[in-house]
Amino acid sequence: MTGWITVAGLGPGAEAMVTPEVGAALDQATDIVGYIPYVARVAAREGLVMHPSDNRVELDRARLALDLAASGRRVVIVSSGDPGVFAMASALFEAVEAAGADPDIRILPGITAMLAAAARAGAPLGHDFCAINLSDNLKPFALIEHRLRHAARGDFAMAFYNPRSASRPEGFARVLEILREECGPDRLIIFARAVSTPDEALRVVTLAEARPEMADMRTVVIVGNAATRRVGRWVYAPRSAGAT
Amino acid sequence: MTGWITVAGLGPGAEAMVTPEVGAALDQATDIVGYIPYVARVAAREGLVMHPSDNRVELDRARLALDLAASGRRVVIVSSGDPGVFAMASALFEAVEAAGADPDIRILPGITAMLAAAARAGAPLGHDFCAINLSDNLKPFALIEHRLRHAARGDFAMAFYNPRSASRPEGFARVLEILREECGPDRLIIFARAVSTPDEALRVVTLAEARPEMADMRTVVIVGNAATRRVGRWVYAPRSAGAT
Structure with a gap:
């Protein structure tokens, strides 16, 4: 039996956003590897065989998948959203490189959180935008600040993943200060929590009104560009937005 | 009968990447509105009623959808990829704002081209990244250059939509020059054409080797960050990539 690894994006939560090719991969798998709540989304x-693991052990998880595939198992590593956006695909390739392995790998895209959130809000990412992981587990805050300032000065809309955790709440407060400095108080900011799940909540405020506690680790935050505006309950970036 | 408008993302091409909620919306529609090749993907x-239209008439298309919904029709506006990424969602909200209308609208996300391309290449968008529309129909080239330089100086990976058309081939040649200036000759660049269709082609080169004719309007281009590397046939951004 020839083993393989598929890294599959389960989308933001709703089954109606899981692509058919991801469903087919799950049907063919012998083993499911991933963070506990994502593995729990796969029907037994x-x-x-389910291999749920805790957060922050991405490399261990990738090595487990390599070992299983080497022994002939058909492994699906499940990610929330899209596996290539701040998720398991990069960790797998790090493990592949370290092991000098060459397994049969497929990456299957999914609906990433920022696009699900943008769809609920309107079209805030309809013009040029950046995606930034605000977790400082794997990079210094100085680099986050450097990127925020370049993104703001380039007048990009911005989507933030992992904005805030209990262990480092001060980082996101500092992010909001930097954004107010760079973009002014009237810029629109969207807090989209747990989109497409029963806990979904959407809040649109200005940077002046934004508070750190409006975000948690289930929230994606989207900041508009200079032309982003409201129409009715919607927020959108015009197609011709932006000025140097 | 109460009309509505759903803007649905059909993904990059393969039916296996169309989400179930998009399929359900197409099943409920009375009218399909969109660019000719996207309308052609919907089963008759x-x-x-099919309303295919030519490129560059996005506002006319949005107004048609508003008129149809006002008369009680159930309209799906189809976009390739995700409707919120350089596609029809922003155009619809522009038309809504101009008309002072308040129709029943839903936006359904789809697999956007850069994420389908990234999945085929490995994980080049596994760290912070920007998405930039290189079409200069709706913005001056000076703004494109401004954003490219900020994206490069922030050490973002970059994904480019609409890199090159027959009517303005010189723009993309200039983009490659700017990237070589900012990122050096050895930076990896991925040309991903028509991903998930029978015409799919993937090419990975350095900026020194990149040529404008490697891209056309069916190509998404992804530029790595400073840490982006190859492992076997794959290209990925390590999770801890980047330095100020």
Whole structure:
């Protein structure tokens, strides 16, 4: 039996946003590897072995997948959203490089959180934008600040992943200060929590009104560009937005 | 009968990447509005009226959808990829604002081209990144250059939509020059054409080797950050990439 690894994006939460190719990969798998709440989204069936693991052990998880595939298993590593956006695909390739391995790998895209959030809000990412992981587990805050300032000065809309955790709440407060400095108080900011799940909540405020506690680790934050505006309950970036 | 408008993302091409909620919206529609090749992807059935239109008439298309919904029709505006990324969602909200209308609108996300391309290449968008529309139909080239330089100086990976058309081939040549200036000759660049269709082609080169004719309007271009590397046939951004 020839083993393989598929890294599959489960989308933001709703089953109606899981692509058919991801569903087919799950049907063919012998083993599911991933963070506990994502593995819990896969339906159990006879012969399917679940390998749930805690957060922040991405490399261990990738190595487990390599070992399983080397022994002939058909492994799906599940990610929330899209596996290539601040998720398991990069960790897998780090493990592949370190191991000098060459397994059969497929990456299957999914609906990433910022696009699900943007769809609920209107079209805030309809013009040029950046995606920034605000977690400082893997990079210094100085680099986050450097990127925020370049993104703001380039008048990009911005989407933030992992904006705030209990262990480092002060980082996001500083992010909001930097944004107010660079973009002014009237810029629109969207807090989109747990989109497409029963806990979904959407809030649109200005930077002046924004507070750190409006975000948690289930929230994606989107900041508009200079032309981003409201129409009714919607927020959108005009197609011709932006000025040097 | 109460009309509505749904703006739906059909993904990059393969049916296996169309989400179930988009399929359900197409099943409920009375009218399909969109660019000719995207409308052609929707299966015909009795009572379903197709309204294909040419490129660059996004506002006319949005107004048609508003008129149809006002008369009680159930309209799906189809976009390739995700409707919120350089596609029809922003145009619809522009038309809504101009008309002072308040129709029943839903935006359904789809697999956007850069994420489908990234999945085929490995994980080049696994760290912070920007998405930039290189079409200068709706913005001056000076703004494109301004954003490219900020993106490069922030050490963002970059994904480019609409890199090159027959009517303005010189723009993309200039983009490559700017990137070589900012990022040096060894930076990796990915040309991903028509991902998930029978015409799919993927090419990975350095900026020194990149040529404008490697891209056309069916190509998404992804530029790595300073840490982006190859492992076997794959290209990925390590999770801890980047330095100020």
